[in-house]
Amino acid sequence: MGGYQEGIVILMCINCIAAMGVSILTGFTGIFTLGHAAYMAVGAYTTAILTVRYGIDWIPAIIAGGLMAILIAWLIGLPTLKLTGDYYAIASIGLGEAIRLILENWQSFTRGARGFPGIEPYTTRETAVIIFIGLAIITFNFLDSRLGRELRASRDDSAAASLMGFNTPHTRMKALLLSAFYCGIAGALLGGYMSFIQPSMFDMMKSTELTAVVVFGGLGSMSGTILGSAAITLIMEYFRDISQYRMLIYGLLLVIIMVFRPEGLLGSREIWDFKGGENK
Amino acid sequence: MQQIINGLSLGSVYALIAVGYSLVYSILLFSNFAHGGFLVVGGYACYYLLTQWGYSVAISMTGALFASGVTAIITERLAYKPIRERTTTTLYLLIASMGVNIVIENLFVVTVGGRIKALPQNTFPTGVFNVAGITLSASDIISLVTAVIFLSLLQIFLNKTRWGLAIRAAACDIRTAGLMGVNVTFLISLVFFVAGVLAAVGGIFLSVRYSLYPQLGSITTKAFIAAVIGGLGSLPGAVVGSLILGLAEMLTAGFISSQMRDLVVYSLLVIMLLIRPAGFFGKAVSEKI
Numbered sequence: 001m002g003g004y005q006e007g008i009v010i011l012m013c014i015n016c017i018a019a020m021g022v023s024i025l026t027g028f029t030g031i032f033t034l035g036h037a038a039y040m041a042v043g044a045y046t047t048a049i050l051t052v053r054y055g056i057d058w059i060p061a062i063i064a065g066g067l068m069a070i071l072i073a074w075l076i077g078l079p080t081l082k083l084t085g086d087y088y089a090i091a092s093i094g095l096g097e098a099i100r101l102i103l104e105n106w107q108s109f110t111r112g113a114r115g116f117p118g119i120e121p122y123t124t125r126e127t128a129v130i131i132f133i134g135l136a137i138i139t140f141n142f143l144d145s146r147l148g149r150e151l152r153a154s155r156d157d158s159a160a161a162s163l164m165g166f167n168t169p170h171t172r173m174k175a176l177l178l179s180a181f182y183c184g185i186a187g188a189l190l191g192g193y194m195s196f197i198q199p200s201m202f203d204m205m206k207s208t209e210l211t212a213v214v215v216f217g218g219l220g221s222m223s224g225t226i227l228g229s230a231a232i233t234l235i236m237e238y239f240r241d242i243s244q245y246r247m248l249i250y251g252l253l254l255v256i257i258m259v260f261r262p263e264g265l266l267g268s269r270e271i272w273d274f275k276g277g278e279n280k
Numbered sequence: 281m282q283q284i285i286n287g288l289s290l291g292s293v294y295a296l297i298a299v300g301y302s303l304v305y306s307i308l309l310f311s312n313f314a315h316g317g318f319l320v321v322g323g324y325a326c327y328y329l330l331t332q333w334g335y336s337v338a339i340s341m342t343g344a345l346f347a348s349g350v351t352a353i354i355t356e357r358l359a360y361k362p363i364r365e366r367t368t369t370t371l372y373l374l375i376a377s378m379g380v381n382i383v384i385e386n387l388f389v390v391t392v393g394g395r396i397k398a399l400p401q402n403t404f405p406t407g408v409f410n411v412a413g414i415t416l417s418a419s420d421i422i423s424l425v426t427a428v429i430f431l432s433l434l435q436i437f438l439n440k441t442r443w444g445l446a447i448r449a450a451a452c453d454i455r456t457a458g459l460m461g462v463n464v465t466f467l468i469s470l471v472f473f474v475a476g477v478l479a480a481v482g483g484i485f486l487s488v489r490y491s492l493y494p495q496l497g498s499i500t501t502k503a504f505i506a507a508v509i510g511g512l513g514s515l516p517g518a519v520v521g522s523l524i525l526g527l528a529e530m531l532t533a534g535f536i537s538s539q540m541r542d543l544v545v546y547s548l549l550v551i552m553l554l555i556r557p558a559g560f561f562g563k564a565v566s567e568k569i
Contacts, residue, residue: 032371079554086311086370087553090508093501094549101543204501208378215375248386254379259362262372 006125007193012233013132014123014189015213019229020139020222021182022210027219028143029175030155031081032089034207035096036183039069041103041202043184044191045110048119058122062188069184070177072099077176081169096207104199115198116191123192131189135182139222151175152220183210212254218264223271228264282415283534284527289420291526292427293489297482297503298510298518299431300475306451306513307471310370311504313377314355315479316497317384322348322480323487323496324388327397344484345477352476353469355380361465381497388494397492399484423485430481431519434474438515447471451513502529505549510560517561524548 018040025031043065050061080091103110110116142148153161154168162168191197209232217228235253239246257264297319304312325347329340359376438444446467450457458464482503486496506525510517525545532544 032374080550083553086374086512087508089374090311090504091550091553094505094546094553097501098543098546098550101546105539105543212375212378215371219371244390245386247382248390251379251382251386255359255376255383258372258376258379259359262363262367262369 008234008237009125010123010128010189010193011237012230013128014186014193015233016226016229017132017135017189018183018186018210019213019217019225020135021179021186023214023217023222023225024139024143024151024182025175025179026211026214027221027225028148028151028155029172031172031175032086032211033092033179034089034204034211035092035094035099036179036210037202037204037206038096038099039073039180039183040187040190040206041100041197041199042069042072042180043187044197044202045103045116045187046184047188048116048191048197049109051120051122052116052118058120058192062122062185062192065188066181066184069180069187073176073180074173077173081172081176093204093207097204100199100202103202110199113199115196117196119191119195119197121192121195123189128189128193131185135185136226143222147171147174155220216254216257216264218266218268220268221264221266221270224264224266224269227266227271231265283530285416285420286534287527287530288523289423289526290489290530291506291523292424293482293485294503294506294526295519295522296427296430296478296485297500298506298522299434299515300478300482301500301503302507302510302513302515302518303447303471303478304475305507306515307447307454307468308360308364308370308373309513310373311377312475313374313500314380314384315475315503316500317355317381318348318352318476318479318497319483319486319500320384320388320494320497321351322476322483323492324392325480326484327399327487327492330399341484345480348480348483349473349476351384352472352479356468356472361468385494385497392494394494397487399487399492419485419488423489426481426485430478434478434515437474443467443470502545505545508549509552511558514561520560 018036021039022033022036025033025036043062045065046068047058047061047065050056050064051058056064076095080088080095083091104113106112143151150161150166150171151174153164153166154171158168161171187202190201194201213229213232214225216232217226218224232250236246236250239249297315300318301312301315304310304315322344326340326344329335329343330337335343359380360373363372363376438447446457446462447470449460450462450464450467454464457467479500483496486499490496502525503522506521507518508521509524510519510521525548528544528548529541532538532541536544
């Protein structure tokens with residue numbers, strides 16, 4: 001497998017991890033976010049600064065990146081998760097951009113817009129694949145657990161769910177923290193793959209891409225999310241030669257999917273639900 | 281004082297964009313992210329009518345407004361209408377509108393290239409006045425005056441005409457308005473046309489103030505924020521929010537640092553959402569059960 005193919009595999013794993021995070025929040029809990037690239041940025045910067053400045057080994061540094069994303073998400077979530085519908089989405093744009101701008105202006109700590117070079121290339125194909133598979137197994141198990149049902153209940157009808165005794169604000173918070181953790185890890189891995197990070201890598205465009213991928217795969221379908229994310233990464237990478245038209249195709253694809261199949265590739269079903277022909 | 285004038289003039293440009301955006305939101309209850317695309321269409325149409333075909337300023341601008349309005353209608357027909365007919369989830373419209381925005385932006389990247397273009401210097405009078413120690417540039421004044429004219433026209437249109445009445449009715453409840461004999465399809469096209477025209481006016485001013493490039497539409501993020509601060513779907517709210525935003529931006533740039541201005545804008549948005557999510561003039565939206 002050549003270096004180029006290997007890079008695509010790594011990118012696919014990273015994008016799938018981030019998309020799984022967003023899928024937990026948007027697909028399974030029904031909270032629409034447009035700022036999750038900021039959590040990737042937090043994870044990437046935390047890991048980069050810990051490994052480069054403080055010489056900490058990359059494995060604990062990546063975990064620290066994920067935990068830092070959780071901390072920031074908790075601080076953000078406390079006040080904003082009360083907002084519903086479009087308002088949370090708009091607030092997440094504002095917060096996501098604010099985090100990016102802070103990283104860009106905090107010259108002494110992050111080196112600002114010039115970016116942060118010299119990160120140890122710890123993200124190899126093996127690490128990326130192992131972390132992705134590990135997280136995927138955890139995710140699927142978790143979605144079948146009590147907490148997973150809690151998320152779906154608060155998505156489908158939060159009023160009824162809280163009447164049934166679910167603490168829906170807590171559920172929403174748990175979903176946000178979990179999704180921020182995934183994105184933090186994805187960001188940390190991206191830093192280790194590129195050896196270089198820059199605030200502009202985590203702008204609103206990246207955030208909308210994450211959400212768009214989840215919708216493309218199917219809201220409420222984790223296998224759909226992974227499939228969609230992998231497909232979009234492949235398309236975007238193999239079309240790199242005609243880079244001018246790449247974004248045009250991507251935009252058209254978004255519109256066409258929304259027009260002809262708004263429920264996404266798999267709808268709300270998981271891929272193995274199709275085998276028996278039975279609808280859940 | 282100087283900064284206040286600058287802020288008001290920038291705010292008035294935001295207002296033109298934010299009002300169009302808010303108008304669409306008030307009818308269809310979704311955030312039309314393609315609004316920035318309409319703005320870019322207006323800017324480029326004006327540029328090419330002026331420089332390539334050599335029309336006069338007045339004709340070029342009218343053409344640009346028309347082009348942008350028609351683009352908005354076509355977008356609605358091709359992308360949003362089929363989605364609206366299938367589902368009531370506004371999320372899909374939101375994503376589709378992002379897609380449309382990317383398409384429009386990159387159509388320009390592919391066809392005319394990503395390089396920065398400038399409208400000819402003599403598009404607007406460029407004189408500078410000196411009144412009581414304050415320098416006023418003619419373009420600032422023109423953008424203020426034009427914004428006032430267009431917004432007043434819109435106000436008259438909404439309040440005095442039959443179609444204005446229909447739009448206001450649809451903003452209350454589009455389904456009932458349809459049952460009462462309003463041609464909803466035509467009405468939505470009309471709203472998109474008006475929104476496109478307003479975006480084009482904003483686009484022309486922005487391309488004079490800064491310059492013209494395919495990503496110019498991203499400035500509508502600020503107009504969205506203005507609309508949210510004022511209250512989504514409320515037109516006076518959009519105007520007030522825009523002026524506040526323009527002032528905040530210019531005052532920050534003038535007295536603190538120009539790097540902080542975006543940060544201030546986004547903090548304003550977040551603070552506003554936390555204190556009063558419905559904005560200054562918005563009606564509180566109750567969750568649909």
